[in-house]
Every structure is written in structure tokens, then in C-alpha cells.
Amino acid sequence: MRAPYIVVCVKQVPDSAQIRVHPVTGTIMRQGVPAVLNPYDLFALEEALQIKDRLGGRIVALCMGPPQAEAVLRKALSLGVDDAVLVSDRAFAGSDTLATSFALASAIRRIGQEQPVDLVFTGKQTIDGDTGQVGPGVAKRLGMQLLSYVCRIPILDMDTRSIVVHRWTEKGLQVLQSRLPCLITVLEGVSEGRFASLPEMIRAARQPIRIWDRQAAGIEDLTKIGLKGSPTVVGKVFAPSRRAERAECIGWDASQPGEAAARLWEKILARQPEMAGKISSDHGGENGQKGVSS
Numbered sequence: 001m002r003a004p005y006i007v008v009c010v011k012q013v014p015d016s017a018q019i020r021v022h023p024v025t026g027t028i029m030r031q032g033v034p035a036v037l038n039p040y041d042l043f044a045l046e047e048a049l050q051i052k053d054r055l056g057g058r059i060v061a062l063c064m065g066p067p068q069a070e071a072v073l074r075k076a077l078s079l080g081v082d083d084a085v086l087v088s089d090r091a092f093a094g095s096d097t098l099a100t101s102f103a104l105a106s107a108i109r110r111i112g113q114e115q116p117v118d119l120v121f122t123g124k125q126t127i128d129g130d131t132g133q134v135g136p137g138v139a140k141r142l143g144m145q146l147l148s149y150v151c152r153i154p155i156l157d158m159d160t161r162s163i164v165v166h167r168w169t170e171k172g173l174q175v176l177q178s179r180l181p182c183l184i185t186v187l188e189g190v191s192e193g194r195f196a197s198l199p200e201m202i203r204a205a206r207q208p209i210r211i212w213d214r215q216a217a218g219i220e221d222l223t224k225i226g227l228k229g230s231p232t233v234v235g236k237v238f239a240p241s242r243r244a245e246r247a248e249c250i251g252w253d254a255s256q257p258g259e260a261a262a263r264l265w266e267k268i269l270a271r272q273p274e275m276a277g278k279i280s281s282d283h284g285g286e287n288g289q290k291g292v293s294s
């Protein structure tokens, strides 16, 4: 049995808790904002690491970004991946999701020349671009089966080269079986992430990272990357306006819950009279509570 060869795509993103939008230009103010590994990608990493724990194999962490994005690859190395590739070139500047997926797919193809890739993992989305398009884009370009929004991988059989995943959809849980190779986008909260020990961090800090420019990543066609390869136009970036209303305490008397509920309905009706038809008195409780008819 051949052990799995896995690529995990990880992106460096600004720490969203500290991000601000410029009030005049509407652009994202990145200066002084610390960069972190996209939190959703930690779940993808953990799934790959658990497969390696069970079946052995090798994991390559792949990132496209500026030189400082090396930091997220070091984090991945400290958690247990074996190898790291940073695809970095000025020619990638301004890439939208189409160009990003092209560059990542080219790099994965190149990684696959060393040994065929069985599985590619991505996060479900990033916390900055937030589109969730890159994983599916990479799968399409590589001709790999896409398994999106995966929350569990109960079976990976390298002998039969098949995988069974659990996938959350709006209608419920799907159990899907696929052949390898495939690309999996991983849902958040799937499993608890692991922490790196100090020796692991020191080892990761010393480990070499392969840095590929566009040629090394196997990209000949300049019209497929950077601004030239990016048909998306960002119309406007803005922070949602703050809600003017403040929360109001309507009071609560535990012995008279119906009164508080009635006062709340009065307020709702004053603001949204169309809700009137939705209130039915036959749901009234002991204290005259009213319910919303379904």
C-alpha cells in the first residue's frame, strides 16, 4: 500500500479582529495589522495531519503570497507537515480567485511531478477574501473530484484508492464516496487543532522552505496570473454601518413573563405592523403570552 501524498493550501490573512477599513477610500488598512494563518486552513491542516497519523505519508503545505507569507508555512511545519512551498512572484500581484486558483493548480501539478498527489486540502474559505472559490477552482483546473464542506473523513483506503466523507449541505448530511485523487474543502470545527511544542517550533524555524517564482511553479502564460489574469472588478469595499439602535432592557418579572412578552410584541408591531397577521392569540400561555403562528 502506498502512503498518501497530500497537499494542504494555506493562506496568510490579516488578523480580522484588528482589521479596519479606511473611512474615506474604503480600502482595507493593512498597515500594522498582524498576519495570521487563515483560521479555516487550520482545520484543513488538522484533517491532513490526522490522515498522516493513521496511514503515514507526506504532507506539503502550499501558499501563494508575498515573502512574509513564509510565516504561515513555518506554522504548518511546526504542526507536523513535512515540506513547504511558497509560490511568490511580483507577477502574481493583484490576482483574483481565478488567477489564484490557476497559480495554485500549476504549483500542485509541479509538486505532483515528484510523486502523484492523492489529496489536496483547502479551508472552506478565507477570512479576508471570503469567497470560498479557490478550492473549487483548483479542483476544476486539476480535473480532481471536488468534495466541499467536508466535516468528517471516516474512510480513506489507499489500496482501493477510495475515500468516504461526510459533507454538510443545507438539507443535511451527505455521505459521499469518491476515488482518489480529490480535493477536499474542510468545514470549521471539524476537530480540535493541535499545538506545536517549543522543540517543534525551533525545528520548523530552521527547516528550509522552497520558494518558487512563476517559472519554478510551471507558469508560462502571463495572461493567466496577476491583474492580467483577473477579470474580477471590486466595485466597492466598505465596513457595514453601525446599527444606530441600542439594545433596550424591557424589564423582566419572572412571575409575569407574559407581560414582558406582550410589551415586546407591542414594540415589534409598532415597527413592523405587517407582523400583526403572524401573531395568533391561540398560542396564549398562562400569563397571556402570545406566539407566532408558523
Ligand SMILES: Cc1cc2nc3c(=O)[nH]c(=O)nc-3n(C[C@H](O)[C@H](O)[C@H](O)COP(=O)(O)OP(=O)(O)OC[C@H]3O[C@@H](n4cnc5c(N)ncnc54)[C@H](O)[C@@H]3O)c2cc1C
Pocket (backbone or CB within 6 Å): 009, 010, 011, 012, 038, 040, 041, 044, 062, 063, 064, 065, 093, 094, 095, 096, 097, 098, 100, 104, 121, 122, 123, 124, 125, 126, 128, 129, 130, 131, 132, 133, 134, 135, 230, 232, 233, 234
Ligand atoms: C481584482 C482583484 C485584485 C486583488 N488583488 C489582490 C492583491 O493584490 N493582494 C492580495 O493579497 N489579494 C488580492 N485580491 C484578493 C485575492 O483575489 C484573494 O485573496 C485570493 O484570490 C483568494 O481568494 P479568497 O481569499 O476569497 O480565498 P477563498 O476562496 O475563500 O479560499 C479558500 C481556500 O483556498 C485556499 N487559498 C486561498 N488563497 C490561497 C493562497 N493565496 N495560497 C494558498 N491557499 C489559498 C485556502 O485553503 C483557503 O481556505 C484581489 C482580488 C481581486 C478580485
